Amino acid sequence: MSERLLTDIGGLPAGEVPRQEAPPLFWQRHMLAMFNVLWGKGVLNLDEYRRTMEEMSPDAYNKSTFYGRRLDGMISLLVEKGLIDRAELAARTEDILRKGTRDHAA
Amino acid sequence: MPPDRHATYAPGDRVRILDLGKPGHVRTPIYVRNKVGVIDHYCGRFENPEERAYGRVGRARIPLYRVRLKQRDLWPDYEGAAGDTLVLEIYDHWLRPA
Numbered sequence: 001m002s003e004r005l006l007t008d009i010g011g012l013p014a015g016e017v018p019r020q021e022a023p024p025l026f027w028q029r030h031m032l033a034m035f036n037v038l039w040g041k042g043v044l045n046l047d048e049y050r051r052t053m054e055e056m057s058p059d060a061y062n063k064s065t066f067y068g069r070r071l072d073g074m075i076s077l078l079v080e081k082g083l084i085d086r087a088e089l090a091a092r093t094e095d096i097l098r099k100g101t102r103d104h105a106a
Numbered sequence: 107m108p109p110d111r112h113a114t115y116a117p118g119d120r121v122r123i124l125d126l127g128k129p130g131h132v133r134t135p136i137y138v139r140n141k142v143g144v145i146d147h148y149c150g151r152f153e154n155p156e157e158r159a160y161g162r163v164g165r166a167r168i169p170l171y172r173v174r175l176k177q178r179d180l181w182p183d184y185e186g187a188a189g190d191t192l193v194l195e196i197y198d199h200w201l202r203p204a
Contacts, residue, residue, distance in 0.1 A: 002127045004136050011137045011181065042163070051131040051159035081161070 005054050006061055028067040035074050044077045052076045109148045113169050114198055119145045121173060122204040123196055131159030134200045142204045143175035146193050154197065169198040 024032070038044050052073035053061065064072065078084045108116045115121060125139035126132070133155050151167035177190040184190070 002125055002132075002136065002139070003129070005132070008135050010135045045158050045161075045163060047131060047155040047158040048161060054131060 006056065006058055007050070007054055024067070031067065031071050031074070035070060038074065038078075043081070043083070044074070048077055049073045112151055113148050113171075115145045115148070115169075115171060115201065115203075117145050117147060120204045121145060121171075121201040123173065124200050124202060126200060128156070131156055134196055135194070137180055138173075138175060138194065138196075141175055141179055143173040143179075145171050146174040147172040149195060152197075170195055171198070171201070172196075173201070 035044075035049075039046065039049075049070070053069050056064070056069070056072075061069070075084070075086075075089065079086055079089075108114060120142060121144070122142050123134060123138050123140065126134075149170040149172060152170050153163065153165055154168050157163075157165050172193050173196045174191050174193045176188075177184045177186055177192055178188060180192065
């Protein structure tokens with residue numbers, strides 16, 4: 001018998017399924033647009049993205065969200081492919097947080 | 107007759123879904139493994155997601171089928187109608203004739 005993937009939950013008890021609308025926030029729209037461009041240009045593919053989710057620890061997976069997992073997966077793939085650097089990303093994020101603005105055109 | 111020269115199975119063929127015990131990004135859910143169903147539809151050929159998930163794109167395209175299974179075969183405590191079925195897409199290498 002094979003090991004069950006984190007995402008292979010068919011038939012398991014689901015608990016309560018929340019039904020309320022959750023309109024996406026600005027960063028979520030922005031991030032999905034970026035993901036779709038990378039996907040459309042063939043930089044990454046959906047199977048790779050799903051694999052990054054399956055590689056998460058169950059705890060990290062459950063504590064994250066749809067958009068959180070998408071962002072983390074996109075970052076992992078870009079790092080894996082050598083297109084961005086984690087230290088550089090952290091420094092840039094730190095800089096934006098310090099300035100308290102998302103205006104980073106400069 | 108299989109629908110094209112690449113297809114191993116034709117609609118109506120009985121198949122068993124295998125448990126390949128393969129690690130990684132596999133698309134055959136645990137609950138259908140070792141179950142017997144019927145080929146419902148041949149979807150054509152697609153690159154193997156088990157390869158694409160690791161960045162190996164542009165490789166061989168393999169046949170994909172919709173396989174119909176009886177809900178009562180999947181869930182021992184199923185309370186719906188006896189004729190209820192589930193259809194899901196399974197790649198050729200996860201099937202064998204039954």
